[in-house]
Amino acid sequence: MEKFEVNILGCGSALPTIRHFASSQVINIREKLFMIDCGEGTQMQLRRSNLKFTRLNHIFISHLHGDHCFGLIGMLSTFDLLGRIAPIHIYAYKDLETQLKPQLNYFCKGMSYKVEFHHIDPNKTEVIYEDRSVSVTTIPLKHRVPTCGFLFQEKKTPDHIKRDMIDYYEIPIAYINTIKNGGDYTLPDGRVISHEELTTPSNEPRSYAYCSDTIYYKKITEQIKGVTLLYHEATLANEDLARAKEVFHTTAGQAGKIAKIAKVKQLVIGHFSARYQDESLLLEEAKAVFPNTILASENLKIIL
Structure with missing residues (x-):
């Protein structure tokens, strides 16, 4: 079976802690690397993961909150220092290009490679990347700013x-x-x-859905129905439901409910609030609804 792995680089939320890095993941599909989000410290975690920088060519940014994109400028600068020549493709809401280009022009003038921006509409479900082995589709989410998740779908191989x-x-x-x-x-x-x-018959195609950040949003269950693995934010515990609604986040129990309704194969929860010193509480709440749930953690590799 061809490689399909999810590497968690960071699974904390907005407030920095010494326990978690900000949001970032790398999906390895047949040795092609795709990054989702790029919070502070991502490039440090990328080194720890032993993933090859040169195989990372596509970066998907879910939304423009700092804990999901503040690591971009530093990582792109490091790629330049390493003499990268292959272009990097960034898929994000249009405002990212407006904000990032002046930084690149100032701090990374004369870069050895090109940064190609691809604007996505977080309110639409559309295929934004496709090759012979995988397609990537946006999943509209509901947060305080324009936000979308991403659905990675492996293409069926010949029998x-x-x-x-x-x-x-x-x-x-x-x-x-x-x-x-x-x-x-x-x-x-x-x-x-x-x-x-x-x-x-060939192996059943695998799929991975990334859904962070969002309020409890049942509408996504149709699009992610039956996926092999779902990553869903579980920022807060059920007892903090009022706070979750206020800041447009999801509780662990609600994440479990989404997984159950969508009939996914496995759920991994992340984007943990800094208020919890022990995320086992969140795991227990999610598992009470959807038993096949695991906790995200830095440098966790999940093999699909």
Whole structure:
């Protein structure tokens, strides 16, 4: 099975602590690296993760709060110092380019590589990146500023050939790709050998949904239904529900409810408030609703 991993670099919320770094993740899909959010300290965590800087070409910013983007300028500057030449593509609300370009022009004048900005509309569900193996779609969320999550969906791979059946029917190599992609084979005597007889199914495509920051927003459950892994913010405990509504965040119990309604395979909660010294309380509240829940933590690697 091809690689599909989620690397948590930071899972704290806005107020800095010595326990958590600000929000950032790297998704490794077949050795292509995609970053989601880039809070302060991200480049330090990227080094600790042993992920290769050169394979990171796409950065997705969920919204323009500092704990999700203040690490960008420093990391981009470091890439320049390292002599990077491949362009970096940044997908974000249009205001990020307006704010970041003057900083790049001032602090990183004459950079060795280009920074390409791709504007996204946080209010729309649309595919913003696609290649042969994966697509990335925006998930509109509900927060104090324009915000969206991201849905990574692996594309289905061709079915696996049964080599013994190919040899038995003496099927020429030229027909193999057609059969792998759903075709039958007609023998010289006119008999049709079905695709199902000649192949075994490929692995089910995997998917990952990132949903932070947002108030409890049931509308997203249709889009993330059945995903392999859901990362959902759980900034506050259920006892702080009033505060969660006030600041447009979600409680751990509500995150569990979203996972349950969407029938996801696994839930990981993060974006923890600095008020909690022990996040086991949040884990217990989420698991009470959705048992297959784990806590995010720095340098946690989740293999899908």
